[in-house]
Amino acid sequence: MDTRMNEAGSPAAAALVALDWGTSSLRAFLMDAGGAVLAERAGTHGIRHLPQPGPAGFRQALAAIAGDWLDAGPGLPLVACGMVGSAQGWREAPYVGCPADVATLAAHAARVDDAAQRPLWIAPGLLYEPPGAAPDVMRGEEVQIAGALALQPALARRACIVLPGTHSKWAWIEHGRVTAFRTYMTGEVYAVLRGHSLLGQLMAAPAQPEAVAADAEAAFDAGLEAARASRPGDLTHQLFATRTLGLTGRVPAHALADYLSGLLIGHEIVSALAQGDPAAQEDAPLLLVGEAGLTRRYAQALQRLGRAPAAELGNTAPQGLWRFAAAAGLIHTAT
Amino acid sequence: MDTRMNEAGSPAAAALVALDWGTSSLRAFLMDAGGAVLAERAGTHGIRHLPQPGPAGFRQALAAIAGDWLDAGPGLPLVACGMVGSAQGWREAPYVGCPADVATLAAHAARVDDAAQRPLWIAPGLLYEPPGAAPDVMRGEEVQIAGALALQPALARRACIVLPGTHSKWAWIEHGRVTAFRTYMTGEVYAVLRGHSLLGQLMAAPAQPEAVAADAEAAFDAGLEAARASRPGDLTHQLFATRTLGLTGRVPAHALADYLSGLLIGHEIVSALAQGDPAAQEDAPLLLVGEAGLTRRYAQALQRLGRAPAAELGNTAPQGLWRFAAAAGLIHTAT
Numbered sequence: 001m002d003t004r005m006n007e008a009g010s011p012a013a014a015a016l017v018a019l020d021w022g023t024s025s026l027r028a029f030l031m032d033a034g035g036a037v038l039a040e041r042a043g044t045h046g047i048r049h050l051p052q053p054g055p056a057g058f059r060q061a062l063a064a065i066a067g068d069w070l071d072a073g074p075g076l077p078l079v080a081c082g083m084v085g086s087a088q089g090w091r092e093a094p095y096v097g098c099p100a101d102v103a104t105l106a107a108h109a110a111r112v113d114d115a116a117q118r119p120l121w122i123a124p125g126l127l128y129e130p131p132g133a134a135p136d137v138m139r140g141e142e143v144q145i146a147g148a149l150a151l152q153p154a155l156a157r158r159a160c161i162v163l164p165g166t167h168s169k170w171a172w173i174e175h176g177r178v179t180a181f182r183t184y185m186t187g188e189v190y191a192v193l194r195g196h197s198l199l200g201q202l203m204a205a206p207a208q209p210e211a212v213a214a215d216a217e218a219a220f221d222a223g224l225e226a227a228r229a230s231r232p233g234d235l236t237h238q239l240f241a242t243r244t245l246g247l248t249g250r251v252p253a254h255a256l257a258d259y260l261s262g263l264l265i266g267h268e269i270v271s272a273l274a275q276g277d278p279a280a281q282e283d284a285p286l287l288l289v290g291e292a293g294l295t296r297r298y299a300q301a302l303q304r305l306g307r308a309p310a311a312e313l314g315n316t317a318p319q320g321l322w323r324f325a326a327a328a329g330l331i332h333t334a335t
Numbered sequence: 336m337d338t339r340m341n342e343a344g345s346p347a348a349a350a351l352v353a354l355d356w357g358t359s360s361l362r363a364f365l366m367d368a369g370g371a372v373l374a375e376r377a378g379t380h381g382i383r384h385l386p387q388p389g390p391a392g393f394r395q396a397l398a399a400i401a402g403d404w405l406d407a408g409p410g411l412p413l414v415a416c417g418m419v420g421s422a423q424g425w426r427e428a429p430y431v432g433c434p435a436d437v438a439t440l441a442a443h444a445a446r447v448d449d450a451a452q453r454p455l456w457i458a459p460g461l462l463y464e465p466p467g468a469a470p471d472v473m474r475g476e477e478v479q480i481a482g483a484l485a486l487q488p489a490l491a492r493r494a495c496i497v498l499p500g501t502h503s504k505w506a507w508i509e510h511g512r513v514t515a516f517r518t519y520m521t522g523e524v525y526a527v528l529r530g531h532s533l534l535g536q537l538m539a540a541p542a543q544p545e546a547v548a549a550d551a552e553a554a555f556d557a558g559l560e561a562a563r564a565s566r567p568g569d570l571t572h573q574l575f576a577t578r579t580l581g582l583t584g585r586v587p588a589h590a591l592a593d594y595l596s597g598l599l600i601g602h603e604i605v606s607a608l609a610q611g612d613p614a615a616q617e618d619a620p621l622l623l624v625g626e627a628g629l630t631r632r633y634a635q636a637l638q639r640l641g642r643a644p645a646a647e648l649g650n651t652a653p654q655g656l657w658r659f660a661a662a663a664g665l666i667h668t669a670t
Contacts, residue, residue, distance in 0.1 A: 134561070137578075
């Protein structure tokens, strides 16, 4: 029997409604008891874009994206992760400390009720306090990590999971638990410099995209090399090279964005691979998780810097939400 | 006799009209043969805000800010520095290489003529090519450096001149010549992160400004300490601490901007003091040049990081322009 859901009906196999509920988007997954995704929907009702403010807005957004699934299966358990559990969310699920695994998340879930008094369980975020440095936090990625470990069980014993993005996360795993992690604002710094600084003004779109792929790759590699050669504090100096390399004709204007990207990704990798935190093992196998274009770019950068990733995965949030639900005793697993 | 000019008349002592002509502003100085400023004016006709495009716009802006000085003294020599000499300026005065001193600038000045066919001499910018790294450029600061060395001749033999700002410059001097320099985008990165990133959204204005000076200083120092402890590539990670320190209540929201400021200034200082370029002597005495509030902040940071500056100066552009004019043989010096 095909478990793919016909949107018009409710498959007998449905066992979970799982929500990845962020700041600007809401994704819903209908899953079976084995962890397979039967149906998937994406909406714009992130916690900052609700149809109305307050709990009623959250209930309305939930009904809009998954109401028919819940009508067809009124007993389906409901779980969520992401900013919906922040202080600005539906209900705060306070950060829990490291080491933590999916059982820790389940033990600290926060409960809210939907319009039909069905409980929705929200996963907490993680807090990590490295010795002698500022604390770090994640919210949403802890569930993606649980999903990644479910999909790559061989790496659960010892790994470093890299989730590139607006705020990239590097999480070190021992025996299935997150022991340490670090956030890098790589994507956001790239976006604000490109959108709002002098550097962005110098960047040009390529006239013939296909003819300049080699320029882009060379510029990206030059950024990585600058990062590899950097000393403490050098980044804001090396950023200015985006201007001087353009000004002196060494990097064409259509490839300056790639230099900036290589420089920022390179700095992230150089730092994360040698952060000196004993709870973050420098030589753990690397597992890249995220959108394919971005993980490809990071894989290229890691290879260039001498540390090829052991594996790459796409979005692992649904598998993580399923594991979270299973750990909370909400579904009877098929295995 | 008081050499301060009566704006209605022209003092017999006037010997030079000097212009500091940047992207968004134009400053004019009427100076005597001894290098003293007789009168000073500031206008908004930066090279991006001319009354009309092209050379006519430059001539019109010059006439608007200094026309009466030139009417009263038609033979006064005219000099300028800054973006007016860039490729986007009135006429390009191409960058000259290091080492360079004020005589080098004079030898490579570019000439344009005003509406009355009077020559205006524009100082070139400087280009520095460090071994094995991207080139660096300055345009305008080379004249401020000449002014600083004129005001602090004891430092001309060997010094490091620090000009904090949007794009901070660190310039190393030997025997009056700039031998090496480095740009840091500290001010611009601070502004774009504060204005356009998640970090800026977390910052709050203090309810009682006088009550929170201690918070601000502690946060600034915490940023400096993070910079001192940093390893290569750490900046985009440490930036995120602006968020986590606020989230965990360790730094109040009204002091988060000071943490960010301390972190970025600290990274600049840590890098500049140990850049490893043999043409930039790490232990040269430091001379801070710029707006008083900013040089005070840098002096505090330098002290905290163990390298108190030898001296601080305000805007040295007029003295630098005077030295440039003298080196070009345009004025008969009073000495």
